[in-house]
Amino acid sequence: MGRPTLNSVAEAAAVSRQTVSNVINSPEVVSPETRERVLAAIERLGYRPNTAARQMRTTRSQIIGLCIPPSGNGVSGVVLDQFLHSLTATAERYDHRIMLFTAADDEAETRAYADLIASVGIDGFVLTSTHHDDLRTRWLLERQLPFVTFGRPWGAEDTHPWVDVDGAAGTRLATDHLVRQGHRRIAFVGWPEGSGSGDDRRAGWAAGLAAAGLGEGPQIAVFDGVEGGRSAAARLLEAHEPTAFVCASDSLALGVTAELRDRGIRPGADAAVIGFDDTPTAAVLGLSSVAQPIADVAAECVRRLRTALRGEAGSEPATTLFTPHLVLRTT
Amino acid sequence: MGRPTLNSVAEAAAVSRQTVSNVINSPEVVSPETRERVLAAIERLGYRPNTAARQMRTTRSQIIGLCIPPSGNGVSGVVLDQFLHSLTATAERYDHRIMLFTAADDEAETRAYADLIASVGIDGFVLTSTHHDDLRTRWLLERQLPFVTFGRPWGAEDTHPWVDVDGAAGTRLATDHLVRQGHRRIAFVGWPEGSGSGDDRRAGWAAGLAAAGLGEGPQIAVFDGVEGGRSAAARLLEAHEPTAFVCASDSLALGVTAELRDRGIRPGADAAVIGFDDTPTAAVLGLSSVAQPIADVAAECVRRLRTALRGEAGSEPATTLFTPHLVLRTT
DNA sequence: GCCTACGATTGGATCGATCAAACGAAAGAA
DNA sequence: TTCTTTCGTTTGATCGATCCAATCGTAGGC
Numbered sequence: 001m002g003r004p005t006l007n008s009v010a011e012a013a014a015v016s017r018q019t020v021s022n023v024i025n026s027p028e029v030v031s032p033e034t035r036e037r038v039l040a041a042i043e044r045l046g047y048r049p050n051t052a053a054r055q056m057r058t059t060r061s062q063i064i065g066l067c068i069p070p071s072g073n074g075v076s077g078v079v080l081d082q083f084l085h086s087l088t089a090t091a092e093r094y095d096h097r098i099m100l101f102t103a104a105d106d107e108a109e110t111r112a113y114a115d116l117i118a119s120v121g122i123d124g125f126v127l128t129s130t131h132h133d134d135l136r137t138r139w140l141l142e143r144q145l146p147f148v149t150f151g152r153p154w155g156a157e158d159t160h161p162w163v164d165v166d167g168a169a170g171t172r173l174a175t176d177h178l179v180r181q182g183h184r185r186i187a188f189v190g191w192p193e194g195s196g197s198g199d200d201r202r203a204g205w206a207a208g209l210a211a212a213g214l215g216e217g218p219q220i221a222v223f224d225g226v227e228g229g230r231s232a233a234a235r236l237l238e239a240h241e242p243t244a245f246v247c248a249s250d251s252l253a254l255g256v257t258a259e260l261r262d263r264g265i266r267p268g269a270d271a272a273v274i275g276f277d278d279t280p281t282a283a284v285l286g287l288s289s290v291a292q293p294i295a296d297v298a299a300e301c302v303r304r305l306r307t308a309l310r311g312e313a314g315s316e317p318a319t320t321l322f323t324p325h326l327v328l329r330t331t
Numbered sequence: 332m333g334r335p336t337l338n339s340v341a342e343a344a345a346v347s348r349q350t351v352s353n354v355i356n357s358p359e360v361v362s363p364e365t366r367e368r369v370l371a372a373i374e375r376l377g378y379r380p381n382t383a384a385r386q387m388r389t390t391r392s393q394i395i396g397l398c399i400p401p402s403g404n405g406v407s408g409v410v411l412d413q414f415l416h417s418l419t420a421t422a423e424r425y426d427h428r429i430m431l432f433t434a435a436d437d438e439a440e441t442r443a444y445a446d447l448i449a450s451v452g453i454d455g456f457v458l459t460s461t462h463h464d465d466l467r468t469r470w471l472l473e474r475q476l477p478f479v480t481f482g483r484p485w486g487a488e489d490t491h492p493w494v495d496v497d498g499a500a501g502t503r504l505a506t507d508h509l510v511r512q513g514h515r516r517i518a519f520v521g522w523p524e525g526s527g528s529g530d531d532r533r534a535g536w537a538a539g540l541a542a543a544g545l546g547e548g549p550q551i552a553v554f555d556g557v558e559g560g561r562s563a564a565a566r567l568l569e570a571h572e573p574t575a576f577v578c579a580s581d582s583l584a585l586g587v588t589a590e591l592r593d594r595g596i597r598p599g600a601d602a603a604v605i606g607f608d609d610t611p612t613a614a615v616l617g618l619s620s621v622a623q624p625i626a627d628v629a630a631e632c633v634r635r636l637r638t639a640l641r642g643e644a645g646s647e648p649a650t651t652l653f654t655p656h657l658v659l660r661t662t
Numbered sequence: 663g664c665c666t667a668c669g670a671t672t673g674g675a676t677c678g679a680t681c682a683a684a685c686g687a688a689a690g691a692a
Numbered sequence: 693t694t695c696t697t698t699c700g701t702t703t704g705a706t707c708g709a710t711c712c713a714a715t716c717g718t719a720g721g722c
Contacts, residue, residue, distance in 0.1 A: 003449055005708055016672045021710065031670060048449035052392070053708035055383040056677040063430075068416050080412055085399050088431045097451065099394075100419045100429045118334055118379035120428065226615050254615055281612040284557050284585050336678055347702045352680065362700060384678035387707040665722085672715070677708105685702070692695075 004045040013041035024049060061121040062096050064305060067103050067112065069128070079277060079294055080128075083150070086298035087126065094306060096123075110139040117145070124305050130154060130162070132196060146308040148301045152319075154196030161304040161318035163297050167197050167276075168204030170290035170324035171246050174274040175208025177326060178244040183272060187242035188219040189232045189252045198248055201276065205246045218242060222252070229255020237263065243271050250275035250282045250289055257287065257331060268331040278327050286330035293322050335376040344372035355380060392452040393427050395636060398434050398443065400459070410608060410625055411459075414481070417629035418457065425637060427454075441470040448476070455636050461485060461493070463527060477639040479632045483650075485527030492635040492649035494628050498528050498607075499535030501621035501655035502577050505605040506539025508657060509575040514603060518573035519550040520563045520583045529579055532607065536577045549573055553583070560586020568594065574602050581606035581613045581620055588618065588662060599662040609658050617661040624653050 010017045015034060022030050023038040030038070041047075055061045066087065069080070088098045101116060103109035113136075116122045123146065127136055130151035140147045141159055149162045171188075178186050188205045191198035202219065209217045218240040222228035229252035236242055237259070247253035253275030257267040265271050268286070275282050278291035300320050308318070337348045344351065346365060353361050354369040361369070372378075386392045397418065400411070419429045432447060434440035444467075447453045454477065458467055461482030471478050472490060480493045502519075509517050519536045522529035533550065540548045549571040553559035560583035567573055568590070578584040584606030588598040596602050599617070606613050609622035631651050639649075 006710095007708080017709080018673080018711095019671060022671085025710080029670075034670085046449070048446060050387075050452065050708055051450050052383040052386040052452060053677090054710075056381075056387065056679090056708080057710040059677080061383065068412075068419055070416055081399075084415075084431065085401055085433060088399055089433045092433060098431045100415065100431065102416060102420045102423060115379065118377070119382050121381065121383055251615065281615060284582065284612060285616075337680095338678080348679080349681095349703080350701060353701085356680080360700075365700080381678055384707090385680075387678080387709090388680040390707080663722105665720105667718105667720080669718090670716085672713105674711105674713090676711080679707090681704105681706080683703090683705100686700095688697105688699085690695105690697075692693100 004047040005050070006047075009038065009041050009045055009047045012045060013038045055121055059121065060309075061123055063099050063120060063122050064091055064096050064302070065099050065101060065113070065116050065122045065125045067109050067125075067127070068100050070102070070104075079279070079292070082294040083128070083298045086295035087302060090299040090302040094302065096302065096306070106135040109136055113140065113145070124148075124309055126150065126301050126305060130196070132194065146305060148305045148308065150297055150301055152196060152321075158319060161308050163300045163304060163320045163322070165292040165297060165322045165324050167200040167324070168207065170276065170292075170326075171201045171204030171248075172208045173204075173324070173326045174246045174288075174290055175205050176212075177328070178246070178272055178274070179208065179212040179214070181244075181272065183244040184214065185240060185242040186214070186217050186244040186246060187236045187240065188217060188246050188248075189229055189236070189256060190219065190221050190248035191224060192221045201248045224249055225251055226255040226258065228252060230259045232256070233259035237265075245271070245273045247273065247275050250277050250279045250287065253287055253289070254281065254285070257285075273331055274326070282327075282329070288329045288331055289327050290324050291327045292324045296322055334381075335378040336381070337378075340369065340372050340376055340378045343376060344369045386452055390452065392454055394430050394451060394453045395422055395427050395633070396430050396432060396444070396447050396453045396456045398440050398456075398458070399431050401433070401435075410610070410623070413625040414459070414629045417626035418633060421630040421633040425633065427633070427637075437466040440467055444471065444476070455479075455640055457481065457632050457636060461527070463525065477636060479636045479639065481628055481632055483527060483652075489650060492639055494631045494635060494651045494653070496623040496628060496653045496655050498531040498655070499538065501607065501623075501657075502532045502535030502579075503539045504535075504655070504657045505577045505619075505621055506536050507542075508659070509577070509603055509605070510539065510543040510545070512575075512603065514575040515545060516571060516573040517545070517548050517575040517577060518567045518571065519548065519577050519579075520560055520567070520587060521550065521552050521579035522555060523552045532579045555580055555582055557582050557586040557589065559583060561590045563587070564590035568596075576602070576604045578604065578606050581608050581610045581618065584618055584620070585612065585616070588616075604662050605657075613658075613660070619660045619662055620658050621655050622658045623655045627653055 006017045006020050010020045015038060019030060020038050023035050027035055091098050101112050103112045125147040127147060127149040130149045130153060132155045137153060137160060152162055152164045175186060188202055190202045193199060218236055220232045220236055222232045233256040245256050247256060253273050256273050260267050260271055267273050275287050275289040278289040282289040337351050341348045341351045346369060351369050354366050358366055422429050432443050434443045456478040458478060458480040461480045461484060463486045468484060468491060483493055483495045506517060519533055521533045524530060549567055551563045551567055553563045564587040576587045578587060584604050587604050591598050591602055598604050606618050606620040609620040613620040
């Protein structure tokens with residue numbers, strides 16, 4: 001004999017299949033006595049509803065799709081792990097499952113959406129790292145498919161639910177802390193203009209300086225990476241002699257500290273450096289960093305997606321912006 | 332009108348459903364002319380078979396389950412990212428999908444197996460980080476469920492397919508390299524006995540020393556982590572004054588280098604340190620490390636699982652052991 | 663005491679695919 | 693010519709759940 005089905009449970013409890021189905025999906029319409037009897041039978045037989053059969057009737061798979069980027073994200077790759085775990089755990093609590101897929105670029109990703117919806121019947125998607133003029137969100141919006149993004153719709157209207165972390169607030173925290181420590185020449189090491197989150201982080205630093213009456217500080221934009229941080233620090237030191245650095249990523253911050261050491265400047269003593277993302281590398285090296293509440297973000301993504309799936313035109317705003325916090329270490 | 336079904340394609344191509352099904356699943360039984368006609372209709376309508384319906388009939392979901400650990404694995408967490416990406420990409424090539432789930436411990440993981448098989452109809456599982464007396468593999472074997480492990484069945488027979496990386500070969504590479512560099516006092520910093528991979532890595536180092544006629548070198552076992560590595564290095568330095576360190580993880584190696592620096596010993600110049608896992612942190616800090624071919628491991632896991640799913644009692648050995656390589660950097 | 667209303671339960675149809683068996687036509691054997 | 697075989701194709705049944713409409717029993721209204 002195979003696994004128990006709705007029918008075998010019904011037989012065991014001496015009721016009809018539909019009653020068993022009701023016990024599971026709308027218990028309130030079943031009388032307490034029969035409900036108990038059916039639940040006992042379910043328990044005894046170890047019955048679990050078959051999702052494939054359910055999906056056929058309801059056209060809902062309870063599956064959430066997530067495109068997993070081609071790794072190689074360097075130091076900050078770990079963020080994805082936390083995100084995935086929290087996403088999966090939260091989804092499970094609501095009887096949803098996470099299915100992974102890959103795509104080489106945004107265009108391939110939209111093709112994957114179409115494919116997964118048609119074949120697997122995926123209910124909705126979670127997108128990560130949104131950017132200006134995002135092809136994927138446009139594609140999904142045009143087809144009115146349910147999705148949430150981790151990342152704001154940079155440069156566009158709020159036409160879809162999103163969850164994000166307030167990068168500006170993070171760099172602002174870092175800057176304010178440095179100001180309180182007595183630093184007057186606080187530099188920013190970031191990315192070239194145009195990336196939403198990069199500009200956001202820069203803005204928080206600038207606002208912090210302005211609030212402290214320090215005017216406009218020195219800044220430099222380079223592509224991410226340790227070498228980038230190193231050369232940025234070199235140029236900033238020669239031109240402005242800053243005593244503190246706010247960085248858009250831990251990679252950049254690591255480059256900065258390396259350059260400082262090479263010049264005989266002790267990070268933590270003679271100069272301060274604050275990174276972004278609070279990666280394990282930062283923890284290991286005692287580098288202060290702005291930490292994003294990744295687990296909260298993931299959990300909120302699931303919740304937002306669920307309300308989107310229910311199709312409720314939310315009175316509640318469909319977006320959430322989390323505030324990061326500062327993790328202070330020796331550097 | 333909803334999405335195209337087998338029936339609508341059949342109608343469009345003026346054949347029966349079954350013929351369309353045959354074109355997809357056993358094209359050789361269909362005559363070339365009708366096959367072309369049907370394929371054209373499929374293309375024109377953008378038809379994709381519904382996996383839920385297929386699963387109902389075939390009892391195969393084409394879904395592979397993977398339990399995602401609770402992160403916090405520290406520096407080496409990034410390894411999981413690569414693994415996941417490669418696993419997903421390879422699975423896609425064979426028309427399989429990866430579904431994630433979580434579990435607090437091994438016992439919970441087995442319950443999750445039962446659940447996912449009964450409800451989702453998952454075909455098989457990929458397990459990571461096997462250990463001595465693994466409850467999970469025993470559970471799966473008892474029920475004859477298809478699975479592969481990333482990690483050998485430590486201390487047990489080869490009763491299931493597995494894929495792993497030869498840790499001993501890795502530390503052997505590292506040790507041989509240090510010997511060639513002229514080091515005579517080469518220490519090992521590892522984990523307490525009992526962990527399969529830990530003992531394996533220790534064995535490679537010991538073998539390297541023996542082959543070089545250096546007898547038994549100094550070693551110390553601590554729990555993983557930077558602080559562990561630091562204190563291990565301190566004690567080893569005081570007792571044996573080693574000039575080189577082979578470490579069971581990058582975290583330990585980082586601790587060792589930190590301790591060396593604190594004592595005015597320059598890693599890379601006065602002493603050598605080699606880590607394990609080649610994490611981004613190691614790359615960033617210029618730490619030499621033993622790199623595992625994670626992408627290959629993941630791809631092989633999918634292949635092994637596929638043959639297990641086909642139910643072929645393989646003449647081919649059901650196991651694969653990859654050899655790591657040494658990534659030399661400044662330290 | 664009869665009829666209505668309502669709550670609880672039931673049976674038939676259905677989702678979209680595959681399996682298994684039947685089918686007709688053309689080709690080969692008797 | 694007739695029977696058998698083979699090939700390509702079609703038809704009916706089925707997987708396990710939910711939807712929908714129908715049914716049953718009982719309590720309440722008059």
